Amino acid sequence: MAIHARVSAAVGLALVAAVTAGCGGSGLAASGGSSSTGTAAGGTGSQIKPAPTESNPAGDIPDNQVYVAYQPSAGSFTGFTVKVPEGWARSDQGNTTVFTDKLNTVRITTVSSTAPPTASSVTSTIVPQVRSQVPKFAAPKVSQVTRRSGRVVLLTYQGDSAKDPVTGKVVRDAFERYVFHQSGHEVDLTLSGPVNADNVDPWRIVSDSFAWR
Numbered sequence: 001m002a003i004h005a006r007v008s009a010a011v012g013l014a015l016v017a018a019v020t021a022g023c024g025g026s027g028l029a030a031s032g033g034s035s036s037t038g039t040a041a042g043g044t045g046s047q048i049k050p051a052p053t054e055s056n057p058a059g060d061i062p063d064n065q066v067y068v069a070y071q072p073s074a075g076s077f078t079g080f081t082v083k084v085p086e087g088w089a090r091s092d093q094g095n096t097t098v099f100t101d102k103l104n105t106v107r108i109t110t111v112s113s114t115a116p117p118t119a120s121s122v123t124s125t126i127v128p129q130v131r132s133q134v135p136k137f138a139a140p141k142v143s144q145v146t147r148r149s150g151r152v153v154l155l156t157y158q159g160d161s162a163k164d165p166v167t168g169k170v171v172r173d174a175f176e177r178y179v180f181h182q183s184g185h186e187v188d189l190t191l192s193g194p195v196n197a198d199n200v201d202p203w204r205i206v207s208d209s210f211a212w213r
Contacts, residue, residue, distance in 0.1 A: 059103045059171075059197030061085065067205055070108075071213065072097060077110040077185050083209035085202070103161075103171055104193040106206060113186035117153045117179045119144060126155060126179070134159035134175075145178075148208050153179040158195060176203055182212050 067083040075095050084106050088099040099106040115121070119142045131137045140157040154176065161171040171194050178189040189210060191203045 059194035059199070061104060061193075061197075061199050061202040063201075065202060067209070069209070070097075070099075072108075072110070075110060076112065077187075079185065079213045080180070080187055081209075081211050081213055082108065082189065083206055085206075103173075103197070104199065105191070107188075107190040107192070109188040109190075111186045111188070112184060113181060114184055116181045117186065119153055122153050122155055122179060126177070127157075130155070130157065130177075135170075136160045147178070147210060149180060149210050149212065152207075155179070176207070178207050178210070180210055180212075 066086040068086045069081050070084045071081040072078045077095075084099045085101060085104075088101040088104075088106070091098050091100075095111065096107065096109040098108075117126075123140075123142050127140050127142070131140075134157070137157060137159045140155065142153065142155050144151055145154045146152075156177070157175050159173055159175065161173050163170050173192045174195045174197075176191045178191075180187040180189065187210070189207060191199075191206060193199050
């Protein structure tokens with residue numbers, strides 16, 4: 001009987017220990033769950049949903065942009081071609097043709113000029129002209145660069161864009177103006193977009209594609 005009593009007592013103690021452990025485990029799980037739920041709830045209440053990341057930041061021309069050859073069919077001079085981004089809106093005014101898309105612009109202007117442009121002539125004539133036309137004109141730099149058509153004078157500068165008619169916003173733009181010249185004909189190719197846009201490669205494609213016809 002004594003042995004039976006001791007066995008019964010041991011079994012009883014084991015049962016009590018198991019129940020106690022089970023209750024303790026349930027309490028920890030609830031506490032943990034409650035803590036996790038509280039954290040999630042707190043995060044939901046205070047966390048601001050981030051805006052989706054754009055594959056191309058504002059002003060950046062996509063890497064897969066397609067370019068098409070443009071040659072004017074009217075105007076004072078039509079003897080040249082240049083590649084422009086496909087699908088951009090086009091407008092014509094006199095001897096100037098403009099292609100635009102969002103914040104970027106390709107502007108092509110033809111003029112008559114007997115003397116080939118030089119860094120000095122662009123500095124003394126074109127820079128003052130542009131300064132009077134572009135709001136907050138700044139940082140002009142004139143240099144000679146090489147493109148596939150040969151040596152060309154390049155004017156780079158910064159300025160404010162025209163105010164957006166819908167949002168009223170003004171964008172700070174970077175400009176590249178290439179002055180091509182041949183046989184009394186001058187073609188001014190101006191490429192512009194936001195100063196922080198990475199359009200080095202697209203603008204090189206456009207400026208490199210210029211060819212006399």
